[in-house]
Amino acid sequence: MQRGRVKSIVLVLILLITTSSSLIISASGEVREESPNFISPVGFERFSAGWMDSKYTNSNNDAIDIRYYYPSTNGGEKVPLDCSWAPYPWIAFHADGGESFDGYNWIGEGLSQAGYFVVIIGEERSGDQIYRAISDHSELIGTIGYINLTGDSQKGPAGSQGCIDMDHWGVAGHGLGAGLATAVSSYWGSVFTTGQYQPPRALFGLGIDTDDIGTEITAIEMAHPSHALYLTGTVDTVAPTDEHAEPLLHQWNSGWQLLEVVGANHVQYEDDQSFLDNLFDGDATMTAEEQQQHAIDKIKPYLDLTLKGDDASWYSATSRENNPDQPSDSNSYLSENLSNNQFYRVTQLANFANAPSARAYPTLFFDPISNTTVLATGWGNDGNGFSDMWSLDLEGSREWEEEQGGPTSIGSNAFASDGWASGLLSGSSDSGQPTLWGWNGWSSSWIAYPENARPEGVSGQTMAWDSVSSRYISYGGYNSSGEFSNETWAFDTGSAMWQDLHSQNSPRGVAGASTFFSEGWNRTILFGGMGLDGNLSNETWMFNGETNSWSKLQLSGSFPSARMEMASAIDYENEMAYLFGGLAVDNSGNGVVYSNELWSFDLDTLKWNLLSNEGINEISAAGMAYDNASNNLVLFGGNTWDGLSDETWLYNFTENEWDLHSSSSAITSTDVIHIAASVIERDLDSPPDSLQVHCQVMGETNWVAGIWDNVNDTASCELSPFSLPPGFHTASLRVLHEGKRASIQTTFERA
Structure with a gap:
């Protein structure tokens, strides 16, 4: 299964920096590829409903009461789960404001009888606490995953081991809970940008109340199939359709269908309605049983379509049984917008031109053996990693040429070259496991190293070649679980082994920093990066490989502002390092922006110098190399305000300006x-x-x-x-x- 890639780091950084639980959405993300392994649907009442009360620990480390409903043979409290048609997709259903989980037995029982594992959650989290709410669901995934892995009957139903489909799940709710579910589904891909969790792929809401979330929610590349179902009553005066569902959906950029159920109200989507509940709601002409059964009749085929991949359910799930081109429901007024649905897997086959495709985090370096700039790896628009390889001869054809045998390593790889015929690439596989590849300039090929002890960071780390001790120095990064590391490791090319150096006084920037090696000082130099506290660093550090200790440099003169995800390159002959772009702190010091600044760093005098801040787009997570055959910096790809870049830029040191060299889409x-x-x-x-x-x-x-x-x-x-x-x-x-x-x-x- 493919892992997602960071399409934009802006939102992630905002989430890490903020100390409140509110969320400002300002950029897009990418989510994990949908698993094609679906379970077959069953009838409406194939099972009896089992149930049990339990707890899970949310992102605040609070124990939260929940109730499980699940398929069983005989039904009842704490009966074993019937695994005969497993694994079962699961649903996290959120109660309306002021309601507990025991007000929604009808939805838990109705869906569990149809082959779904349902988690009912009371009013736990306000809809305006979006980041916390999304984090709660990641904790819930861990809880459900533990039950599925162990079958622990103290935590979940007996007999549940291996019976829950962890690849297919959804969020849902009633009233304010439906609003919370909508926000979670819409923004999931912007929080978990690297795809470490499967995102929710189903979303349904009953009587959605947008008081907490507002009506301007943006779907940040909703997980496929990108289709939501909403039901609301025509006599719902708690959350009237024209004040809640319609304003939200008419500006929402995901696929949806809305059923305004004639004669249904708000509170009858609960099991028990108090006198006060009914006092503030409209008078329903449907009974509660009729209203709830109508909902089950619509939700079950919807879930069969979205979570069980049943194509035949398309017609009943979207009320197209009578006329595929004219959906209708005899009990409802129906409206829809399907323009953003993704019910097929569509993969682009060709570029507009023969050049590398748009991507972030490409590996770029100059190969003096062939006198070409080499490009490999990176994350693309479809969320998948690249295993291609390209070369650019600026003294020859001046065109990108595709080569064979690229490394299968994705993520924000770290690469370092010895400046001659060798290099080391450290990253991760599409399954999240660490990878290590060696570059052989004599054969223009990549060779995978065998597995052994390796640094924790498989993304976001930085690496440099120490030409004095003939080893690679790696620092920082984060693993596939998102855990950051401030460790310093060395890779010995002779033994092909990593060694933890147990360094002292580690630099603040642990992710997205840049490193260079100064032969004159016999030190590895590090700049920038993001710290464990989520703040960006503008510090320059020096690593002493003899004492395995870091020290912060107090440099005079100007230097780059705090930033991460810069592109870097080295002119080995002239002992000059170059830094471009990145995600930088803005002039106010309170926000972050993409940068287009080009800086040089003299590895002899340890002086920074701003070379340019114009003539090129603001870009982060690009790749850059110094082509010493043509005396140009070559920059490719990266994140821009308009999405991923497929442009190749050259910085001409004779003219001291950037020139757009090529684009795969021009x-x-x-x-x-x-x-x-x-x-x-x-x-x-x-x-x-x-x-x-x-x-x-x-x-x-x-x-x-x-x-x-x-x-x-x-x-x-x-x-x-x-x-x-x-x-x-x-x-x-x-x-x-x-x-x-x-x-x-x-x-x-x-x-």
């Missing part, structure tokens, strides 16, 4: 915009033979019919760029079948 007016993608079902089956294909340049052209190749399961379109103004544009390809759809977007430059 086209001219005489070119044809060709978009092609493979399409499969979410469970990896072939899609329908009659799939419709459309393409457009968003905001510029109308939808144009494309071609569906049902033999090869590929969709393609051709668009003309002739009428497009110069600059960047986004092309979209969508596929449709009886309302079910998916799409991809790709950015290109019109030259």
Whole structure:
């Protein structure tokens, strides 16, 4: 299974810096790829409902009462779980304000009878505490995962070992709980950007109340299939549709369907309604039993579609049983927006030009044996890591050429070169395990090192080649669980072994720092990074490899502001290091921005010098190399305010300016915009033979019919760029079948 990549570090940093539980959403993230391993759906009452009360520990370390409902043979309290149709997807259902978990027996029983593991949570967390609420769910994942792994009957139902589907789960709620669930689902991918947890893939809400979350929630690349179901009553006066559901959904950028149930009110989505509950709500013309049964009839096929991957449930899940093109429900007024649904797996097949695809955290270095700049690894727009390799000969063809045999290492890899024919790449695999690759310049190939003891950090670490002791020095980073390390390690190329140096006085910046080695000082130099406290560092440190100790340098003159995720390069011959961009503290000192500053650091005099802060976009997490054959800095990729970059920039030391060299998506007016993608079902089956294909340049052209190749399961379109103004544009390809759809977007430059 693929792990996600950090599409933007801005939000992550804001979350780490803030000490409150409120959240300001300002950028997008990426979530983990959906597992195709679905369990088959069962009938509405295939099982009896078992239940038990339990607890979990939330992100504040508070013990929270919860209730489990689960499929069983005989039903009742603490009966064993029936594992005959397992593993069962699970749902975290949040109660309305002032309500406890025992007010929702009907939803727990109804869904557990249909093959779902349901966790009912009382009013635990306010909807405006989004980060805390999301963190609570990560703790809940740990609790459910423990039950699934151990079958501990003190924590969960007996017989549950291996019977819960940890890859497919969802969030839901009633009233304020539905608002909380919506916020959690919308912002999950912005908090857990590296995909260490499977995100919630189902979201349903009953009588949603937006008083806590507001009506301007933004879905940050909702986890596929990106479809939510909401039910609310026409006589709900607690959270009227025109004040809550409609304002939220009409601006919400994810797929949704809203059923306004005729004669339903707010409180009848609870088991027991008090006199005060009814006093402030409208008079229902449906009974509570009818209202609740109608909800189960809609929610069950919705969950079968989203969490069990059952394509046949599309029609009943979206009220299309009678007419696929005209959804309707005899008990409801129905509205929907399916434009952002992702019910197929769509993968782009080709770039607009033969050049590296857009990515963050690429590895870039100059190979003096071949006199080319080499590019490998990185995270792409689809959330997957790259295993390709490219070379750029600025004294020859001046074009990127794809090579064979790139390393299969993703994440924010650390790379260091000895300046000649060798290099070391440390990162992680798509399963989150650490990887280690060696570069051989004589054969232009990568060689994987065997597993042994390694540093904790598999992402965000920094590394330099110590040419005096002939070893690589690695510092900091974080592991696949998000735990940070401030350890210093050394890698001996002769024994191919890591050694923990147990260093003293570690630098503050443990993630996203940059390191260089000064032969004249016989010291490793480190700048910047993010500290354990979430703050950025502007400190320059020096590592003494003889005493294994760090010391902070007190440098005179100007130096870069606090920052992380900079691109770095070294001119070995002239003992000059270069630092570009990154995520930096802004002029106010209170926020963070992408930077376009280029700094040099003299490894002899230990002086910083600002070379440029114009002529190029603000970028973080790019790759950079010093091409000493052409005397240029080569910069590629990274995060920008417009998304991932596929641009190659050259800094010309003769002219002292940046020049845009190439882009994998740049086209001219005489070119044809060709978009092609493979399409499969979410469970990896072939899609329908009659799939419709459309393409457009968003905001510029109308939808144009494309071609569906049902033999090869590929969709393609051709668009003309002739009428497009110069600059960047986004092309979209969508596929449709009886309302079910998916799409991809790709950015290109019109030259």
